[in-house]
Each structure stands twice: as structure tokens, then as C-alpha cells.
Amino acid sequence: MPGIRLGFTARRRLFLVMIGLPAVLYMVLVAFWPLSQGLAYSFTDYTLTRPGPVNWVGLENYADMFADPAAQRAIVNTFVFTLAAVGLQLLAGLGLALLLWPDSRFNRICLALMLIPITVTPLAVGLIFRAMLEPDFGILGYWARVWGLSPARGYLADENLALATLIVIDVWEWTPLVALILLAGLKSLPTDVLEAAEVDGASRFQRFHRIILPMLLPAIFLALVMRSMDAFKIYDSVFVTTGGGPDNATNVLMFHAAKIGLEFFQIGAASAISTFMLACVGLMSVSFVLMIRHAERRLGSR
Amino acid sequence: MQTSRRGALALSALSALAAGGASAQTGPAMTLTMACMNDPFATVLARLAPRYAERTGVRVNVDILSYAELLSRITADFVGRTRNYDLCTMDIVWAGQFAEAGHTIELSPLMQRDAAEIAVDDIYQAALLGIGNFRGRQIAFPFAAYVNVLAFRRDLFERAGLQPPQTMADLVTAAQRLTDAPNNIYGWAANGRRGAPVAQDWMIYNAQIGGSILGPDGRPAINSATNARSLTVYRDLFRMAAPPGAVNYDWAARHEAFRQGIVAQHQIWTISIPSYENPEISRIVGRTGIILAPTAEGMPKRYGIGGWGLGINAAIDERRREAAWGFIKWAASAEVQRRFLDANVGVFTRRSVVNDPALRARFPFFSVVDESLANGDADFRPRIPQYPQIQDLLGTAVNAVLVGTADPQRALDDAQARAARLF
Amino acid sequence: MSSRRLARRAGQASLLLALIVFLFPIAWLFATAYKRAGDIFAIPPVLTFTPSLRNFTTLFEFFDVPQLVLNSVIISFGTAGLALALGTPAAYALARLETRWAHTIAYGFLAIRMIPPVAILIPFYLMMRDVGLLGTYWALIILDAMQSTSFVVWMMFGYFRAVPKEIEEAAVVDGCTQWGTFIRVVLPCVVPGLIASALFCIIFAWNNFIFPSFLTNASTRPLSVAMISAYGSNEINWGTMGALAHFSVLPIVALALLLNRYFVQGLTRGVH
Numbered sequence A: 001m002p003g004i005r006l007g008f009t010a011r012r013r014l015f016l017v018m019i020g021l022p023a024v025l026y027m028v029l030v031a032f033w034p035l036s037q038g039l040a041y042s043f044t045d046y047t048l049t050r051p052g053p054v055n056w057v058g059l060e061n062y063a064d065m066f067a068d069p070a071a072q073r074a075i076v077n078t079f080v081f082t083l084a085a086v087g088l089q090l091l092a093g094l095g096l097a098l099l100l101w102p103d104s105r106f107n108r109i110c111l112a113l114m115l116i117p118i119t120v121t122p123l124a125v126g127l128i129f130r131a132m133l134e135p136d137f138g139i140l141g142y143w144a145r146v147w148g149l150s151p152a153r154g155y156l157a158d159e160n161l162a163l164a165t166l167i168v169i170d171v172w173e174w175t176p177l178v179a180l181i182l183l184a185g186l187k188s189l190p191t192d193v194l195e196a197a198e199v200d201g202a203s204r205f206q207r208f209h210r211i212i213l214p215m216l217l218p219a220i221f222l223a224l225v226m227r228s229m230d231a232f233k234i235y236d237s238v239f240v241t242t243g244g245g246p247d248n249a250t251n252v253l254m255f256h257a258a259k260i261g262l263e264f265f266q267i268g269a270a271s272a273i274s275t276f277m278l279a280c281v282g283l284m285s286v287s288f289v290l291m292i293r294h295a296e297r298r299l300g301s302r
Numbered sequence B: 001m002q003t004s005r006r007g008a009l010a011l012s013a014l015s016a017l018a019a020g021g022a023s024a025q026t027g028p029a030m031t032l033t034m035a036c037m038n039d040p041f042a043t044v045l046a047r048l049a050p051r052y053a054e055r056t057g058v059r060v061n062v063d064i065l066s067y068a069e070l071l072s073r074i075t076a077d078f079v080g081r082t083r084n085y086d087l088c089t090m091d092i093v094w095a096g097q098f099a100e101a102g103h104t105i106e107l108s109p110l111m112q113r114d115a116a117e118i119a120v121d122d123i124y125q126a127a128l129l130g131i132g133n134f135r136g137r138q139i140a141f142p143f144a145a146y147v148n149v150l151a152f153r154r155d156l157f158e159r160a161g162l163q164p165p166q167t168m169a170d171l172v173t174a175a176q177r178l179t180d181a182p183n184n185i186y187g188w189a190a191n192g193r194r195g196a197p198v199a200q201d202w203m204i205y206n207a208q209i210g211g212s213i214l215g216p217d218g219r220p221a222i223n224s225a226t227n228a229r230s231l232t233v234y235r236d237l238f239r240m241a242a243p244p245g246a247v248n249y250d251w252a253a254r255h256e257a258f259r260q261g262i263v264a265q266h267q268i269w270t271i272s273i274p275s276y277e278n279p280e281i282s283r284i285v286g287r288t289g290i291i292l293a294p295t296a297e298g299m300p301k302r303y304g305i306g307g308w309g310l311g312i313n314a315a316i317d318e319r320r321r322e323a324a325w326g327f328i329k330w331a332a333s334a335e336v337q338r339r340f341l342d343a344n345v346g347v348f349t350r351r352s353v354v355n356d357p358a359l360r361a362r363f364p365f366f367s368v369v370d371e372s373l374a375n376g377d378a379d380f381r382p383r384i385p386q387y388p389q390i391q392d393l394l395g396t397a398v399n400a401v402l403v404g405t406a407d408p409q410r411a412l413d414d415a416q417a418r419a420a421r422l423f
Numbered sequence C: 001m002s003s004r005r006l007a008r009r010a011g012q013a014s015l016l017l018a019l020i021v022f023l024f025p026i027a028w029l030f031a032t033a034y035k036r037a038g039d040i041f042a043i044p045p046v047l048t049f050t051p052s053l054r055n056f057t058t059l060f061e062f063f064d065v066p067q068l069v070l071n072s073v074i075i076s077f078g079t080a081g082l083a084l085a086l087g088t089p090a091a092y093a094l095a096r097l098e099t100r101w102a103h104t105i106a107y108g109f110l111a112i113r114m115i116p117p118v119a120i121l122i123p124f125y126l127m128m129r130d131v132g133l134l135g136t137y138w139a140l141i142i143l144d145a146m147q148s149t150s151f152v153v154w155m156m157f158g159y160f161r162a163v164p165k166e167i168e169e170a171a172v173v174d175g176c177t178q179w180g181t182f183i184r185v186v187l188p189c190v191v192p193g194l195i196a197s198a199l200f201c202i203i204f205a206w207n208n209f210i211f212p213s214f215l216t217n218a219s220t221r222p223l224s225v226a227m228i229s230a231y232g233s234n235e236i237n238w239g240t241m242g243a244l245a246h247f248s249v250l251p252i253v254a255l256a257l258l259l260n261r262y263f264v265q266g267l268t269r270g271v272h
Helices: A002-041 A060-067 A069-100 A105-114 A122-133 A141-146 A162-187 A191-199 A204-232 A236-241 A253-262 A267-300 B002-026 B041-056 B067-080 B092-101 B108-113 B125-130 B154-159 B168-178 B196-209 B225-241 B244-248 B251-259 B270-276 B318-331 B334-342 B357-362 B366-374 B387-403 B408-420 C002-032 C054-062 C065-096 C101-114 C117-131 C137-162 C165-173 C178-207 C210-215 C223-228 C238-258 C260-270
Strands: B030-037 B058-065 B087-091 B141-153 B265-269 B288-292 B303-312
Touching: A002 A267, A002 C065, A002 C101, A002 C117, A002 C137, A002 C178, A060 A069, A060 A267, A069 A105, A069 A162, A069 A204, A069 A253, A069 A267, A069 C002, A105 A162, A105 C002, A105 C260, A122 A141, A122 A162, A122 A236, A122 C002, A122 C223, A122 C238, A162 A204, A162 A236, A162 C002, A191 A204, A204 A267, A204 C101, A204 C137, A236 A253, A253 A267, A253 C117, A267 C101, A267 C117, B030 B041, B030 B067, B030 B318, B041 B058, B041 B318, B041 B334, B058 B067, B058 B318, B067 B087, B067 B092, B067 C117, B067 C210, B087 B092, B087 B318, B092 B303, B092 B387, B125 B141, B125 B303, B125 B366, B141 B154, B141 B270, B141 B318, B141 B366, B154 B168, B154 B288, B168 B196, B168 B225, B168 B265, B196 B225, B196 B265, B196 B303, B196 B387, B225 B387, B225 B408, B244 B251, B244 B387, B251 B265, B251 B270, B265 B270, B270 B288, B288 B366, B303 B318, B303 B366, B357 B366, B387 B408, C002 C238, C054 C238, C065 C101, C065 C137, C065 C178, C065 C223, C065 C238, C101 C137, C117 C137, C117 C210, C137 C178, C137 C210, C165 C178, C178 C223, C178 C238, C210 C223, C223 C238, C238 C260
Parallel strands: B030 B058, B030 B087
Antiparallel strands: B087 B303, B141 B265, B141 B288, B141 B303
């Protein structure tokens, strides 16, 4: 008997490793190989359109990036954008999810309709908002200017409001997705625990804070990590609305990298920026993981 | 006598038949792919391509792409030698990059060989040398030259009793006089958006005041006194006379503003003129006048030109190159150029077409075009390999000045320092 | 009672408000397809206009719309299929392998989504050239599937963890093979998760723009790229874009509505 069980475990292990291997190999080939090439380029002066030898320049691309005011601003803007947009999406998404939680025909239809913004390609979303916010003839921008709700130049041309406007656009586009993820989390909560709390006389707020929120942490984590990884790579809306302006106010890392890599064709410098981006997102994700683990321990221990 | 004449006729008929038959047999039957900018000429080319196929057996697939996409894709194609595109449209400012990288083939031998067919003398010198020629190498053939002209609202000028501006000073005065913000009328507009839009617009006004991006030695001279002065004027015009949203305008937004009737005058590329007369999209039909772009008092009269050329991928084989060259000759021929203008697409490459009486009668502003091209300035945007970076530097600097976060001289000094490092 | 009714009414009113906010820009875009170009930016802007179908006829003249839709469908469904085929077994393996590294590896998969497109675009482009796949659907499917697989692994990881081991053990005792157990016993438990993952993969691939614009050619180009070709240097052809948006948005909306049940259900378990 024991002999057979040992054999089984080993066989099972082998089976599991074998079925998991294709995905890992795929990642190595499709993701890590080009990525390591990109990393290698980041230490060179490789320019796509300049014939001639490619020279090793060490950390020069990175140094240039940190010394360039446009890139510095891009770093700040990207972090501000990511944290603000994702934070607002989480709050708004949670609110929407709570509203949509009770099961009713109205709620189901609302949810289905609210998923529509996700289905529009992000570049088109940028173009739509740019057209609507145009202060001289946009359907929202014109009236905002005339009624004094926006600066004369419009939201997107104002150094102080442009980034905030892009944040609002991102919140508009992705809150429904966050709401969906959080709603799924809410619907998966064990009803017996909730009912018990209600019977125990806990107030709404207490129920929320002590029971719902801790059990919702995995869903919050999924939404947080997914959205922050995508928000960090924001590009489309910047490209079509402000071109990084006014005066670097909306310059973000991906836009900066794409300009250097796909307009100037300086692959080395662009690779340095994207490697840096990768490191930032990695750090961000790790800190989110630690944060959630910490929160889980604190709240979940009850 | 009669028999011999009949014989001669029969002989010539036979040879003509044979020649026609021969060309139908020897003409290559192949498919070429062309990367085409999505300017108005693209749809005309797409429409005419089947007729070219009927005539020569060469099918040309016109792949229409937006500006950024076009440059990235064809560069990747050329560098990667993936041979996805046999031909491409090349913007005037890309000549330096393309020449340095050897993306497209040198056309001079072909041009010399077929000189009679292409009638080079009929093409405006400024277009021939400006579009596709870099330091003596012709790496693209001009087929869609654009002219920078001033479009103004005749009705607004007449109402205010003003003459259309002849000099830059006139333009500034008219802009101030015609601005009536409470009634949604602004005296002037230009691009303000960071990047290519503002850089290119400022460069043209700068050239008209006598400024220049490059010095006489071909190196950047961005922070010259003249440049700083013209940047100050540009900024002041924005403050005094431009629509509030102009600081974020690109070409699309600016044309929309003009078509909606809120702008009194602005400088444009001729390619956009027909859209003003299209009642489907314009509210100012019949009220636009076109005149020469104004230059500063006392300056030699030079007018900015731009536009597109056609280049042949250096990675394709001889047979395909020959077929591509055939298409280029056809697209740049007087017959096809006339078709563009018939379809209301404003490209002006050949003198004979621009001065054609029938077209002149239909489009009186062609006289402006003729004079502009005769004194065309293709270098107000330096067509050097470092152009993308220089355009970006200027795009940021000028935008910063317009927005108010930088002072003209300082912004230009900064741009100059960075530009110098490129060389 | 009445305070609860009031709360419910207030909730519904807020949802309606949210709906208006989320749907207004879409309605605007769709409306541009029916407007004459001059009305799109009338000054001062108004909501009324005289409808016309001109943009649709122009659209069909210059774009092979059925081909574009087909391309988008092939690319999106292909991506989802490949991602599910690769990611589901991997997620199962991670869930069942009794190792402390399982969580870390799952995070690692998720990390693939962190890669900025511009970092791998040119190397991948050259790689595809070398294997001769440039311009085909496969180049794009392979690249999109990379990001989708990581998502599928992450999603299904939580799902599989929730499937009780007893079911599998019972099947093994009954004489089922390992693979058979996986296919016939475990997978049916996670079908909602599979559908939800598939839907997400389809949506992300459908709307992707940077990769398709580089890796496809005219015959394999999807809708997202075609929509952006309306973005001209002289004018933005809003009418065309609005008309094309109908074909780009409506199929996905229909799909989401059809699978709405699975969508929410699908995420329910996967988040743990």
C-alpha cells in the first residue's frame, strides 16, 4: 500500500509539472527573451535608423533619463496619475458595487450597460473626450468655458488641471471594471456570516468595516494590482489629447518612451525607460502585496 | 502610290497592334503595396489604383495609415527588411532621416533615363529640390506638393473695412482689430499643442519674420535674437487674438474652428482649402479668400512649401523597383495631378497643371499657388536627420512659452543647448 | 419600512445618474455617425441634429468592414483560446502543487502584464520576421496571448484552489486517469471562471491598438487599428470613426450581455 501511494504522489507531481510547463516555456520565449533583449539594448546606444556599430554605453541612458527634466516630470506624473486614478476607481467602484449588490432586474441591466465603456478602445475614448472637452466647440467644454466652470483654455490646456482631467477620463473608463470585480467579491461573501452579524445587532457601518471589508480584500487586491499595472502604462489618452503638454504637465513615462523609441528610433534610450518602468511597477506590486497581507492579518484575524 | 500608302498604313496599324499586344504580354502582372498617408490624396489614389491596374497589370494596394503609424511602420519595415511595403509616401521633413539610413533608393538614374516621360522641367524647382532631395540625392519623387497660404474671411475683413494683410505687421494689426471675443470671433489662430503641431506652425511664422532654426553653418541657431522676437510675437498673438482653446490646437482642431466660423484668418496648407467650401462640413462656404502668406516688411519674398513624395523601398528587387517607378511616374504625371485637383484635393507639383486655364477658372487662388511655388522655401523646417528631435525640442519650448511657464529667450536658450548635443 | 424604500429609491437614482455619466460619451460617439459633419461641432453645441446615413455609406466604400470585424474576431478569440489552453493547466498545476512557491509564481505570471509594450515591440517584431509570421494573425495572437495567459493563470489559480480535493480523490479512486480527472471532473466545476477569463481576454485583445498596428498588414488589420486611421493630420473623420465604432463596440457589448450571468459569477470564486 505505501509503495503505491508514494508512486502516486511522484506521478502526480510529474503530471502537474508537465501540464504547467507549456505556459512557462511560452512565457520564457515570448516575454522574457524579447525583454532581456530590451534590457541589453538599454545599455547601448542602438538607434534603429543609424547604420553602423552599436556601442556599449553602460548606464548612460539611465543617467540621461534621470537628468532630463521632461523625464523627471514624466516619472512624477506617472506615479501621481496611477495612484490617484486607481484610488478613485476603487472608491467609486466600491460605491457602485454596493449599490448593485442586491439582486434585481434593474441592477442586472444597470451592470450590463455600465460595462460598455470598457468595450471602447482606449484611444477612441481619448479622442471622444478631447472632442467633448474642446473649449471652443466641444459639447461639454464650450459650456464649461461659457459658464465659467473651466479656465478659458479648457481643462486639457491648463497646466494645473490637465493631468487631473486625464485622471477623470481614466476613472470614467475603468470604474465599471473595478465595480465588476468588487461586485463579484461581494456576491461571493458567505451569507451565513452576514446574517449572523445582522442578527447580532451590528450596525451597517460595523458590518461593513469589520466583516465585509476584510473578506473583500482579495477582490480589492485583484482590482488594485490589475488596474495599477495598466494605469502605469497610460499612453493612448495622452497621445490624442495633449501630446504630453501643456509643458510636460501630462508627460508620462510610456508616452516619453514611445516618443523616443518610435519617433526618434533611439531603441537604447527607450529600452532604459521601459526597464525603469518595469522596475517601478514591480516595486509597486510588491508593496501592494505586502499592504494587503498586512491588512489581511489585521482585519482578518477577527 | 495608293497601294504603297495603304500598305504603309496597314504596316503601321499592324505594328501598333503588335506593340500594344506586346506591352500587354510583357507588362509585369504583380501586386505592389504602398504605405500612404491619410491625407485627402489617399482616397483619390485608392480610387484610381484599379484603373492603373487595368492599364498596366500592376495592382497597387494603397494602405492608408495615420502619420505616426506611417513613420513607425515603414521605418520598422525598412530596417527589418521585411519588405511589406514596396512604396511609401514620404513627408518632406523625413528626407534627412531616409537619406542617412538608406531606406529608399536613389532615383536620379531612373529620372535621367525617363527624363522625357516625366518632364522634369514642368515640376516646380522648389518642389523637386525640396521634397525628397537631400544633399544632392533624390530619394523620393515629389507628387503632392503643398503650399502655405493665408486663408481669411472676406466678409469679416470687408465688414471691418480692412484690406487682406500683405505683411506680418498687417496680419498682427488685423488680428487685433478683428478679435471680438464676446461674439465668438477671433482674429487669428495657429497650433499651440505641444509637439509637432506647435513646432511646425511657429517655424513657418518664424521664417516669415526672417528667423531660422539652423545657422549658416547648418548647425542649430535656435536662440538667435530674431527667433526670440518672433516667439514673443507668436505668444502675444495667442494672448490677444487666438481662440481660448488654441493653446491646445492641432491642425484638425484649428481647421474645425475656422470651418465653424470663429476665426478670421490663419495660415494653412493648400490641402485643406476645399474643405472650407464643402457645405457638409463647413459653415463658411463662399466666404474664404486665399492670398500669399505675408512676410515681414523688407524681407525677400519666400513662401513655405511642404508636401509628400513617393519613395521606393531599397530592399525590394529590381523588377518590383521598376514597377514601383512606373506607378510613381503615373502618380506624378500631369494627367493624374489634374485628377487630384478635379477631386478637390489641393496638391500642386506641376506648373502646367497649376496654370491650366480650365482649372484656373475654377480655382482662382491657383495664381497664389503659382507664385508661392516659384519662390518656395522648403527649408523653413530643417530637413536634416535630427529633425524629429529638433521638432520635439521646439514643440516643448514653444508650448511652454505659450502656456506661460517659460520666457521666450530662456526657452530657446534651453532648446539650443539640447539641440547642440545632437550634433 | 419607508426609510428602506427611500434608501432603495436613492440607490436607484444614483445608479441612473451613474449610467448617464458612463453612457453619455458613448452616445455622443454613436451620434456622430448619424450627423452631417458640420453639425458635429456646431457652435454653440446643441444636442439636436438632422440625421443622415452618409457616414455609413462612405465607411463601406473605403473599409472592408466585414473583413475588419472578422479579423478582430479571429485575433480576439484566438488569443482567448490560446491563453486558456496554456493558462488553465498551469493554474491547476500551481493550485495543486504543494509548494510555498505557488503564490509567488502566480504573482510572477501576473507580473508579465507589467511589461510596457514599447519594451518588447521592436525585438518581437524582428523575432516574428525571422520566423516568417509577420503580418499574419499568429504574430498578434502569440503576443496578445502572453498577456492574456498571465491573466488567466492568475484568475484560474484562485478558482482551482476553491475546488475541493475530495472530488478529485474520489475520481482517482474510481479509476480515472490524472488527465481524465482534470478534464472531466475538475474543469466542469470552474466553467464560470473559464468563461469570465475568456471574456476578459477577448475584450483586451479586441481593443488593443499598439501591437496590431505594428504586426498586422492591410488584410489582417483589426477594427481598433482601422478606427484610428480616421485620425488624420488635417482633420479627424469623426463620422467615419463613429460609424466604425458601432461595429467595434456592439459585438463586444452583445457578447458581454449574453455572458453577463457568467461574468459576475465567473469572478465570484476567482478572487480568492
